[in-house]
Amino acid sequence: MAYVITAACVADSSCVDICPVDCIGPRPDDPAYDDTEQLYIDPAACIDCAACVDVCPVLAIYEAGALPLKWQHYAAINRQYFRESES
Amino acid sequence: MKAAAEWRVAVVGAGPAGLYATRHLLDQPELNFEVDVFERLPTPWGLVRAGVAPDRPEKKRIIERQFNLTLGDSRVQYFGNVEVGRDVRVAELQAWYDAVIYAVGASSDVRMGIPGEELPGCWAARQFVGWYNGHPDYSQLQFDLSCRRAVVVGNGNVALDVARILMQPLAALQSTDIAEHALVTLAASRIEEVVILGRRGHFQGAFHNPELEALAELPGVDVLVDADELPAANEVVMDGADWATRRKVRTLQQLAARPASGARKRIVLRFLTSPVEVLGADKVEQLLVVRNHLQHDARGRLQARPTEEESILDTGLVLRAIGYRSYPLSGLPFDERRGVIANLDGRVTEIPGAYVTGWSRRGSRGIIGNNKKCARDTVASLLADLQAGKLACATLTGKEVVNQLNNRAIDWVSYSDWLYLDRLECEAGCAQQRARAKLTSIEQMLSRLEERKAQLPKDY
Numbered sequence A: 001m002a003y004v005i006t007a008a009c010v011a012d013s014s015c016v017d018i019c020p021v022d023c024i025g026p027r028p029d030d031p032a033y034d035d036t037e038q039l040y041i042d043p044a045a046c047i048d049c050a051a052c053v054d055v056c057p058v059l060a061i062y063e064a065g066a067l068p069l070k071w072q073h074y075a076a077i078n079r080q081y082f083r084e085s086e087s
Numbered sequence B: 001m002k003a004a005a006e007w008r009v010a011v012v013g014a015g016p017a018g019l020y021a022t023r024h025l026l027d028q029p030e031l032n033f034e035v036d037v038f039e040r041l042p043t044p045w046g047l048v049r050a051g052v053a054p055d056r057p058e059k060k061r062i063i064e065r066q067f068n069l070t071l072g073d074s075r076v077q078y079f080g081n082v083e084v085g086r087d088v089r090v091a092e093l094q095a096w097y098d099a100v101i102y103a104v105g106a107s108s109d110v111r112m113g114i115p116g117e118e119l120p121g122c123w124a125a126r127q128f129v130g131w132y133n134g135h136p137d138y139s140q141l142q143f144d145l146s147c148r149r150a151v152v153v154g155n156g157n158v159a160l161d162v163a164r165i166l167m168q169p170l171a172a173l174q175s176t177d178i179a180e181h182a183l184v185t186l187a188a189s190r191i192e193e194v195v196i197l198g199r200r201g202h203f204q205g206a207f208h209n210p211e212l213e214a215l216a217e218l219p220g221v222d223v224l225v226d227a228d229e230l231p232a233a234n235e236v237v238m239d240g241a242d243w244a245t246r247r248k249v250r251t252l253q254q255l256a257a258r259p260a261s262g263a264r265k266r267i268v269l270r271f272l273t274s275p276v277e278v279l280g281a282d283k284v285e286q287l288l289v290v291r292n293h294l295q296h297d298a299r300g301r302l303q304a305r306p307t308e309e310e311s312i313l314d315t316g317l318v319l320r321a322i323g324y325r326s327y328p329l330s331g332l333p334f335d336e337r338r339g340v341i342a343n344l345d346g347r348v349t350e351i352p353g354a355y356v357t358g359w360s361r362r363g364s365r366g367i368i369g370n371n372k373k374c375a376r377d378t379v380a381s382l383l384a385d386l387q388a389g390k391l392a393c394a395t396l397t398g399k400e401v402v403n404q405l406n407n408r409a410i411d412w413v414s415y416s417d418w419l420y421l422d423r424l425e426c427e428a429g430c431a432q433q434r435a436r437a438k439l440t441s442i443e444q445m446l447s448r449l450e451e452r453k454a455q456l457p458k459d460y
Helices: A014-018 A031-035 A051-055 A074-084 B016-026 B046-050 B057-071 B090-096 B125-132 B157-167 B170-174 B180-187 B209-216 B236-240 B243-257 B370-387 B398-407 B415-431 B442-455
Strands: A003-005 A061-063 B006-012 B032-038 B076-079 B099-102 B122-124 B149-153 B193-197 B221-225 B265-270 B273-279 B286-296 B302-314 B317-320 B354-356
Touching (some): A003 A051, A014 A051, A031 B370, A051 A061, A074 B243, B006 B016, B016 B046, B016 B057, B032 B398, B046 B057, B057 B076, B076 B398, B099 B370, B125 B180, B125 B317, B149 B157, B157 B193, B157 B265, B170 B180, B209 B221, B209 B243, B354 B370, B415 B442
Parallel strands (some): B006 B032, B193 B265
Antiparallel strands (some): B273 B286, B286 B302
């Protein structure tokens, strides 16, 4: 199902540091990081370990099936970030 | 290198930039740092307390989940209500510590530079934000919300926050930590329309997607999009834009296609429009604006250029939200052009042992977490200088700094004092079924602490 970062994200990047499969971006040293709106999880790479959930300072990360109503569309947004922003 | 590996660093500013810098220092595996955090206000957290909108409580979770752990660390001393440049001079700090990191933010702002800007009713959005968030510098301001239309100049996230707070149903704000005085004034507001002016086009909107979507979700508010030059959904012009921009333009297209519900309140997003002159006899009555067109400048960037097409908006409230600047801190070199403390890689120009991070280093760009990387890089510069033996030795211990402040009769606020104020605010909020009832003046905060001291046993 993958985990999803929602609009609450402040781009603190603690999740990037802890992710064992490096599926969160943009990373702080990526050019896109300085002006990014938030960070995103690549659902194709996420292994559902939930390590990011606990370190997020604002609790912005949810399991895709448990997204709050107002952020339902963020599963698609996380996916699109990796599919469309690279195209 | 010191044998005991004890290094004393001062951090000036207890906002995200200063606290991330403090955390990076504490996390150095081989070096033992002690950090004294100086803050101009009695209260810590900078813009997380005074900038983040009250209807965005999730962003403030960073306080208890991270910042409290940093400021409450046994290696950290907090000196609130101490203004560097006034109570303590920069040169003194530099002598007292091995190194000083300035993280003083960007508390000045960019002016529009148009006639009439000085008229009552024309404000910096920063003032309005500080006011509704109970920042002591702005709590005494009186905003007149008796007009029908407000105009926000600029369309970045601050502009959209301000528009949203003006149009948010009162019920959505009542349970938040918004300042009591703001709640009272907003309850009597007669503003029915907020016009947001962007000088460039739909593809250059400075706002982020969540802030735009939040406008669309406001109950009882129509969002009208100036659709002139907005491309149709299927136009190829979209292909050249980055993903976040395409997402924004898609939302704008959806909003433009959404029929007005006829709600009493509305937000109008105008593009390619700049203010020309604020008009009024003794207060703001109208804003003269001009239509722009886009032109590539010499560096290939799209710039807004005015056309001949001017029009007038009747309004009693103009809020400019066109960027923040840092301010010159006495004793530190200032880069007037960039509006930041002059620095190279976070090293303050020509002052050994002085560093800068956050918005006062790189300008008002980025969100809360971007300051973590910025602080990491500044601390890396500091560590390199430390390893190279370039830092002069601190002359005072932590206890001696406390004595210095006490000798100057400075009413400094400790972390324990702040925790007491924090508890008072939370308890008062709880009683009113609100997230927090903020203390909004320094006098108020200090008198609460005086009352507490009177209750404690002597010599405590």
